[in-house]
Amino acid sequence: MTGADMVLEALEREGVEYVFGYPGGANLPLYQHLHEHPKLKHILVRHEQGAAHMADGYARASGRPGVVFATSGPGALNLVTGLCTAYMDSVPMVAITGQVPSTVVGRDAFQESDVIGATSSVTKHSYLVTRIDQLPRVIHEAFHIATTGRPGPVLIDICRDVQQADADRVTPDGVDIAGYRLNGHVDLDGARQAAVALAAAERPVILAGHGVLLSHAEPQLLELAEGAATPVGTTLLGIGAFPVKHPLSLHMTGFMGTGWNLKAVQNADVLMMVGMRVDDRVTAKLADFAPNVKTFIHVDIDGSEMGKNVRPHIELVADAKAALAAMLPHVAALNPGRAAWLQQIDRWREEHPLRYRKSNGRLQPQDVLIDMYGRARSEAIVVADVGQNQIWAALWWNYDRPGLFINSGGAGTMGFALPAAIGAKFARPDVPVWCVAGEGGFVMTAQELSVAVEHQLDVKIVLLNNFSLGMVRQFQDDFYGGVRSQVDLTHMPDFVKLAEAYGLPALRVEKLEDVGPSFDAAERTKGPFLIDFRIDPEANVYPIVPIGKSLNEFWEAPES
């Protein structure tokens, strides 16, 4: 069999359903044989970045690895942003790129680029395959590495002559990678210490990140929080790990987190951080992060996260679910009383509610999102882009289940939402998918509308159009001397006409009373639908911590 067949058969064996890709000179053998493998459904994207984000959205919505094909040189390099997005957010993905024939590697051949070199900082692992006998093992290993431990993207760069070579069929059995460590084991004594510290604390707080969702540890988190009477906040990517309406919920943390969350973090005496990187968006000014904490507890499956940003007193390098489960017996036995702390948090929740300006007669983004979420309830997947739209979408819904909010947290990739929403819809055809984006990010990958139309995907696009790069404009207004520089997006396409040109229906909405009817129309229409909401161009994200300041110094929305 050919190397190409070996690749395609291996994908079938790994249970791959969809491949998001784009053909070109160096991966033509794969495409020549693709039709002989009908179990693989190939989605032809319009730009390779779209393929990577679709695979990413597919993976986040399904829990299965997303698979991408691209050709050498520019094709592979167009994946870099998408790989980075998946890498930063620990999303399982396998990208298979064509490379020039092994005989001309290194000779600056047509469409040759050093893809391993260009992607090694944004992949969990990568392989250059120059011999056909390497293929079966490499593909099997790639899926194993992408999906286990802390998940991430793995790239396989396959020379074209390898795809065309012939060899006997080999089925790899098991994997044995000497340098690949899986931290499955929980240090039971550490877990007991963590539970005791949490239970004995006067003012404990738990923060939950993406790792909780990746390990499906939500039930253990809920049981631990209730057992230890400990309030729980989530990171942006941890949204859904803990029900927002729960009395112990602190909602979102970080420099655009809720006021009551930040108050709790800054006054906590024990802080347990689970499945998170504790990055600068969570800590704001690191030296002043959680200054009253006597005991930091950090649980993460990646040992390099321990002490990378905050040095924990108790560290558990383990899967979140296993670690939390190991704490549970010790927490239940101690049964702490925590009334004063919880009452204080309730007061902060009342003193620092989420709010927005409603009185200036212009359409507010929250008006749009509250209506949308009322329809989505907790049964739809919402995929947000990056910027103000992302934070509004994160804050203005009481997520009570995991897996319903998808966004690019670590990389902050503009243009993520549309292709990721398309990928999510392929993964979950049974669930409504809403794509929330600003007009700036939307046009970065808008060409993928063709994919939504071609497959008649029921993706509803909620464009929060403020004719500017809103988050950048807000930062310039507040933190960079009020100089509005290169943020004006007055000259943009007429999005209704743009949608029509792509072949999907669309509406423009400028008034509050038209919001509901426009969503009614979107929901009545099968297939993709776009609504261009002309929102208040001065609308801001609140709360927000000024750049370089501590979490204590968050600004809130002016009272309306």
Next chain:
Amino acid sequence: MTSPSGGSPLNAPPGGEDKIRVLSVEVEDGPNTLTKVSGAIRRRGFHVRGISVGPSRKPGRLRITLQVDHGHAEADQVRKQLERLVEVVDVEDVTADEIHSREMVMATVAAAELDGLLRHGAKVLATGPKGTTVEFTGERDEVGAFVDELHRHGIVDVARSGPVVMRRTA
């Protein structure tokens, strides 16, 4: 690690020695390995001060000895970031351990008078019309002192290795 003597061009500048970690790293022998290791060091803001690569006891594996400045990151981050690499089989941070550490320097000097170098223990490799080529192996500060001595003999050409280390067993 003690501070190297002098501040001559072939010696590390004084100061910053407490930021240096010494690691013994066992890796898979593959075309991408060295790029991956050096890439991980670079993008975390570390800086390689010395490196030597050679075969290890096990077939298909290499042993890399690294001296790395960890910059403003925590000291244990160097080991942890290297451990994340699939190509890296084992990392030992031997900075605080009792180790044998050897570096090597070869130089051609113009001077005919070699007593100063020979007193240090230099071995003469060859003598020719452009000068005499000598070899010296020792601990880091011994090599540093030898380099200072070389400067007094008029260096024509010189090459200095990174360290090779092994834990002391007795």
